[in-house]
Amino acid sequence: MKNTSEIEKQLQHKADEYLKQKAEEMFNIHNEIAKYLGTDLPSYIDYITDYNKFGSGHMADRPKYWESSSPSSMKNKFEYELRENYKKRLVAKYTKELLDKIAIF
Numbered sequence: 001m002k003n004t005s006e007i008e009k010q011l012q013h014k015a016d017e018y019l020k021q022k023a024e025e026m027f028n029i030h031n032e033i034a035k036y037l038g039t040d041l042p043s044y045i046d047y048i049t050d051y052n053k054f055g056s057g058h059m060a061d062r063p064k065y066w067e068s069s070s071p072s073s074m075k076n077k078f079e080y081e082l083r084e085n086y087k088k089r090l091v092a093k094y095t096k097e098l099l100d101k102i103a104i105f
Contacts, residue, residue, distance in 0.1 A: 023079035
């Protein structure tokens with residue numbers, strides 16, 4: 001029988017795989033749009049680093065809140081941001097689902 005740390009590692013791995021898949025889907029949207037427009041994926045993808053400051057700032061300050069990244073780095077960025085925002089809650093959800101399945105409570 002597996003101990004709880006092994007089970008938690010497996011649930012975290014499951015969450016990582018799910019978030020990696022979703023990051024891949026997000027990145028594929030860039031490819032899909034580029035293909036739809038009849039072009040290749042751009043060498044660099046632009047994104048806003050701080051949307052609150054970008055939206056509320058003066059027009060002259062807006063370029064400060066733009067960054068560019070290579071497509072491969074963007075895929076990693078998507079995965080990192082998803083992990084930072086959702087991994088703990090996803091593992092908690094998987095844990096609850098597992099406990100419901102084995103009917104401990």
